[in-house]
Amino acid sequence: MLKFFSPFLYVLGSIVHFFKIPSPQGGFIIRFPSFMTKSELGATLFGGYEKHERKLIKKYLEKNDFVLELGACIGVVALTINRILTDKTKQVSVEPNPQMLPFLTKNLERNGGKFFVETCIVSKLPEVTFFIGGTAFLGSSTLGGGQKTVIKGKTLNDLIDEYFDFTALIMDIEGGELDFFRSFDLKNSKIRLIVWETHCKPHMLSEIELHECYDLLTDQGYKFREKSGDVEAWSRII
Structure with a gap:
């Protein structure tokens, strides 16, 4: 079609x-x-654009949540989150791609967004190789083929210490989801909601890798709630 x-x-x-x-x-x-x-x-x-993320965020995000968004891109989902929150400053949106930052910043300003923007990659590594463009539409830390650059890494605890404890995680990181779930045990975190794009497709996550994501989430107390397109909502009671 x-x-x-x-x-x-x-x-x-x-x-x-x-x-x-x-x-x-x-x-x-x-x-x-x-x-x-x-x-x-x-x-x-x-x-x-990003209609499935927006649908699930509108349904499951609460107005008093403290949000970490990974993969803010140009800001459509970030602004959707920000509109829901009572305190607009309780949101940190991470976008490591230097090509996207001018568009994210301009869209934030144009639409009155009040969230914080981080340019790191959430990782246990101090530096991460990032590929701009290439196989992924706008960039990825897991896929090659584009322009290579090095991005500063910050751990989840680094961001918590710098900002606040997060209660919701929104994630669209072009195949980097398994690396994140392997690196960070969310069992003792305050994160109650995860909305993430699964990226089960060639050159991103295989079926086996996707099911490892599911196993890790289940082991950490999360339950599947709903799927829209390739986006899923998982949550737990804290």
């Missing part, structure tokens, strides 16, 4: 690119990167 509409989306994307037209997404006005393909830019005009 998408292939059928591809010429139409290409034309729309060309117009968006030439006139630098922002896109409406869930009540926000969002500027997308001009280096996206023309068809991708055209598709943004229909407002469905």
Whole structure:
């Protein structure tokens, strides 16, 4: 179906690119990167970007949560989170890709976001090799093929010490989910909710690796709640 509409989306994307037209997404006005393909830019005009994450966040996130978001990208999900929270400053959104930061910052300012932005990668390593572009759409610490750069690593406890204890984790890190769950035992954390994109696809997570994620979450007391597209919500009672 998408292939059928591809010429139409290409034309729309060309117009968006030439006139630098922002896109409406869930009540926000969002500027997308001009280096996206023309068809991708055209598709943004229909407002469905990250719709599955937004759906589950709206359903399960509570207004008094303290949120850590990994993989903020250009800020659509980050702004959705921020709109829900009573205290808008109780959110830390992490985006290590230097190409995305100008768009994240501009979209934050344009839409009145009040959250903190971190440019690290959450890891036990002091430095992490990160690939900009390549196999993943906008960048990944696990996939090669793009421009290589080195990003500072911070542990989960580093962020807790710098900001506050988190009660909700929102995660879209392009195949890095298993590394995160292996590295950080959330059993003794205050995180009650995890909304994450599973990325079970070639060059990201295999079926076996995805089920290891499930086993780790279950062992740490989390239960599956709902799935929308490739995004899942898990929670536990603290």
